Amino acid sequence: MSMSPLTAISDGFVVAKRNLIKIKRIPDLIIFTLVQPIMFVLLFAYVFGGAINVPGVNYREYLMAGIFVQTVAFGSGLTAIGLAEDMQKGIIDRFRSLPMSRAAVLLGRTSSDLVNNALVVLVMTLCGLLVGWRIRDGFVEAVAGFALLLFFAYAMSWIAATIGLSVRSVEVAQSAGLIWLFPLTFLSNAFISTDTLPGWLQPIADWNPVSSVILAVRDLFGNAPAGAGRGSGFPAEHPILLAVLWSVAILVIFMPLAVNRYRRAAAR
Amino acid sequence: MTDTIVARGLVKAYGDVRALDGLDLTVPEGTVLGLLGPNGAGKTTTVRILTTLLRPDAGSCTVAGVDVLRDPQRVRQLIGLSGQYAAVDEHLTGFENLEMIGRLYHLGRRRARERARELLERFNLSDAADRPAKTYSGGMRRRLDLAGALVAQPKVLFLDEPTTGLDPRSRLAMWEVITELVREGTTLLLTTQYLEEADQLAHDIVVIDHGRAIAHGTPDELKRQIGGERLELTVGAQEEITTVTAILEAIGTDRPTVDEETLRVTVPVTNGPTALIEAVRKLDGAGIAPTDIGIRRPTLDDVFLQLTGHQAEDHSTAPQREGARA
Numbered sequence: 001m002s003m004s005p006l007t008a009i010s011d012g013f014v015v016a017k018r019n020l021i022k023i024k025r026i027p028d029l030i031i032f033t034l035v036q037p038i039m040f041v042l043l044f045a046y047v048f049g050g051a052i053n054v055p056g057v058n059y060r061e062y063l064m065a066g067i068f069v070q071t072v073a074f075g076s077g078l079t080a081i082g083l084a085e086d087m088q089k090g091i092i093d094r095f096r097s098l099p100m101s102r103a104a105v106l107l108g109r110t111s112s113d114l115v116n117n118a119l120v121v122l123v124m125t126l127c128g129l130l131v132g133w134r135i136r137d138g139f140v141e142a143v144a145g146f147a148l149l150l151f152f153a154y155a156m157s158w159i160a161a162t163i164g165l166s167v168r169s170v171e172v173a174q175s176a177g178l179i180w181l182f183p184l185t186f187l188s189n190a191f192i193s194t195d196t197l198p199g200w201l202q203p204i205a206d207w208n209p210v211s212s213v214i215l216a217v218r219d220l221f222g223n224a225p226a227g228a229g230r231g232s233g234f235p236a237e238h239p240i241l242l243a244v245l246w247s248v249a250i251l252v253i254f255m256p257l258a259v260n261r262y263r264r265a266a267a268r
Numbered sequence: 269m270t271d272t273i274v275a276r277g278l279v280k281a282y283g284d285v286r287a288l289d290g291l292d293l294t295v296p297e298g299t300v301l302g303l304l305g306p307n308g309a310g311k312t313t314t315v316r317i318l319t320t321l322l323r324p325d326a327g328s329c330t331v332a333g334v335d336v337l338r339d340p341q342r343v344r345q346l347i348g349l350s351g352q353y354a355a356v357d358e359h360l361t362g363f364e365n366l367e368m369i370g371r372l373y374h375l376g377r378r379r380a381r382e383r384a385r386e387l388l389e390r391f392n393l394s395d396a397a398d399r400p401a402k403t404y405s406g407g408m409r410r411r412l413d414l415a416g417a418l419v420a421q422p423k424v425l426f427l428d429e430p431t432t433g434l435d436p437r438s439r440l441a442m443w444e445v446i447t448e449l450v451r452e453g454t455t456l457l458l459t460t461q462y463l464e465e466a467d468q469l470a471h472d473i474v475v476i477d478h479g480r481a482i483a484h485g486t487p488d489e490l491k492r493q494i495g496g497e498r499l500e501l502t503v504g505a506q507e508e509i510t511t512v513t514a515i516l517e518a519i520g521t522d523r524p525t526v527d528e529e530t531l532r533v534t535v536p537v538t539n540g541p542t543a544l545i546e547a548v549r550k551l552d553g554a555g556i557a558p559t560d561i562g563i564r565r566p567t568l569d570d571v572f573l574q575l576t577g578h579q580a581e582d583h584s585t586a587p588q589r590e591g592a593r594a
Contacts, residue, residue: 007374014371022359025400090355094416097319099344100372 008101015095015108019082020115033078033116037071037124044191045131054193054229062229064133065218066190068124069210072153073181075117079157080164080177082109088170092265103259110157117153121146136222145220148243152213155247158254165261185210193229206231209246215239270333272297272424272455273318278327280313280479287313288324289479295457295472300450302470302487303459310479311459312352315428318457319349332424345373348417352428356412358402362393365401366415373420380419387415391445407438414445425449427458431465443468463566467491475575482575491566493574497540499547501561502532508556509533515550519543540565 023030044067049060086092086105095105135142160177167173187204188194188211194202205211211231216239218224230236273295280288288310295301303311316322318329320340329336332346356365363384370380388397391411396404401412410430417425430446431439446469450456460466466473467487475483475490483490491497499520503512509526512533516524520535520543527533537543540563551558566574 011372014368018357018360018364018368021364022357025359089358090351090353091357093321093351094349094355094369095372096321097344097347097349098369098372099341099374104372 008103008107011100011104012107012111015105016111016115017108019109019112023112023116030116030119033075033120034123037067037120038127040067040071041124041127041131045133048191052192057223057225057229060131061133061136061223062218063191064128065214065221065223066188067128068121068149068217069152069214070185070190071120071124072117072149073156073185073210074178075113075120075153076156076160077174077177077181078116079109079113079160080167080173081170082113083161083164084167084170084173084177087165087265092262096262096265102263103255106158106161106255106258106262110154110161113157114150114154118150121149133223137220141220141222145217148213148220148240148247149217152209152243152247155250155254158251158258161258162254162261165258165265184208188214189229189231190214194231195229202231203233206233206235209243209250211235212239212242212246216243270297271295273301273329273331273457275314275318275329276327278314278317278329279325280310280317280322281325286479288317288327290327291476291479291481293457293474293481295455297455298450298453299471300456300458300469302466302473303457303476304461304463304466304473305459305476306461309476311476312428313479314476315349315426315457315459319347319426320344345420346422346424348420348422348425350410350414350417350425350427350430352432356401356404356409356416359400361398361400362388362404362412363397365412366419369416369419375420383419387418391415405438407434407441410434410438410442411445414442418449423453423455425454425456427456429459429461432461439465477575496566497537497543498534498564498566499537499540499543499561500532500534500564501547501551501558502530503556504531504559506531511554511556512551512558515547515554519546519550534564537563 041064044063045060048063052059052063054062083092083105086095092105101107135145163177164173167176187201188208189205190210194205194211197205212235215224215230215236219239224230235242271294273293275291275293278288278291279286291310291314293301293303293314303314305311313322317324318331318336320336320343323337331343334342334346336343356362357368360368366384366387367380370383371377373380375383385394385397388394391414393408393412393415396408401409404412414427414430417427427446431442434442443465446456446458450469456469458466458469470487473483473485473487473490474481483493485493499516501512501516503509506528509528509531513524513526516533516535520537522536524533524535544561544563548561
């Protein structure tokens with residue numbers, strides 16, 4: 001018997017609802033998820049804001065897109081941890097013994113984490129506005145910027161899902177789910193202009209998916225004056241196209257990979 | 269009578285360890301098979317394969333006539349599984365847990381809710397229905413987990429060590445529930461480390477060790493094979509042994525065995541309590557006061573010792589034996 005995509009979506013909805021109930025029942029969890037991005041906005045705005053200089057831009061506005069993207073990328077760690085936890089507690093076994101879609105648990109988990117990420121972005125936006133960040137472009141561009149940010153966050157969740165289902169415990173998921181995000185997010189234009197990097201590192205940082213997403217969001221928010229701090233070459237000229245392509249590529253690769261992991265998942 | 273669960277030549281290896289090494293099983297419709305064995309014998313691996321959670325390296329199996337390896341999704345619609353540790357979501361209430369499972373069986377919202385209420389009622393969880401499951405006791409969680417396995421009213425049920433870790437009262441309650449399910453015609457495969465549990469619940473028992481079936485039979489056959497209940501007594505003086513042996517020979521089903529060193533005489537009996545009373549009466553008549561007398565029931569350790577020559581490893585829950593005896 002094959003499962004229609006509709007079944008996958010409605011099963012995924014049931015699982016997402018279950019995950020969101022947990023957020024509701026443990027309010028401390030969401031509070032601490034929100035404290036971190038607030039801290040980041042404030043720390044970067046006031047500590048690094050004066051120390052780092054990217055010529056030709058208002059640095060405080062320049063770095064907001066970087067903080068946004070870095071935070072949602074790290075937010076994907078939740079997906080890895082949540083799935084590892086469900087596996088350890090035998091809940092994945094229970095789901096796998098039910099006649100539900102094989103993609104539903106992953107659809108549900110990534111969707112509820114997307115809701116979580118959206119909430120984090122909202123709080124960061126308000127916080128950013130308080131410290132003087134402004135959206136300088138039109139409304140449509142701003143909406144597109146947020147949509148792109150969340151689309152990328154959603155794609156990252158599927159990488160994390162693959163990791164979460166591959167590791168042996170929640171503790172491992174906690175480090176394995178996050179550690180690769182440090183080089184990925186710091187080796188980018190999040191906080192600096194890639195022109196300042198050693199020559200051999202520049203193309204790596206410029207072609208980093210994170211850089212493309214940051215630059216695209218920066219452009220859409222009107223925080224990136226032309227020519228200043230953009231890096232060089234194709235990635236500097238077509239950030240939105242690249243950001244979309246990268247996110248789609250991640251989904252195309254990691255959705256089937258994660259579902260395959262789920263099919264073989266074994267409780268520890 | 270048709271066979272509801274059939275497994276042939278199941279093999280599953282993890283690296284060098286063969287968790288299953290050519291296991292065969294047959295469970296006729298409406299009966300209970302107890303899969304008995306120590307930790308690591310391959311019980312859970314067997315259940316995981318039969319419930320579609322794990323693919324064997326070799327072998328085949330069918331559940332309710334459906335090929336488990338070829339059509340796992342169809343099998344999932346027919347079975348209920350309750351695992352070794354209660355797989356309930358502790359942040360969800362009992363009601364939410366069951367409703368979610370009902371939705372995932374595609375019962376529809378209304379029917380899923382109805383079914384959740386029915387099951388909570390049946391398992392005496394109605395009062396706790398709207399409390400998060402993390403506030404439940406161990407026994408309540410197990411009942412909730414079992415209720416989860418029954419949401420779609422499966423005809424075939426797999427219970428992996430359903431009472432491990434439960435206190436005696438919760439264990440008895442669990443046995444009652446299981447007995448009732450079987451009375452309603454459910455075919456059940458049950459794994460357990462407790463001989464007593466298999467004895468209570470199962471029509472047939474397969475004893476497994478190192479992934480192989482080492483004995484198969486009804487509880488009675490098995491007990492006969494390893495020598496059922498025994499009456500065991502210790503006397504205070506060497507001279508009394510001849511008299512005691514004669515008395516026990518008349519009561520027991522076989523010749524008594526005598527341990528000269530510890531002055532202990534043992535005899536297999538069919539009905540322990542009756543034999544004990546009779547023995548006490550006759551000993552009293554003969555003027556013999558034993559220093560110790562009692563009924564000994566075979567434990568899983570006895571089964572293993574008898575069948576394999578080694579004790580059930582990791583069997584920390586069994587009472588400590590005083591040492592091997594003939």
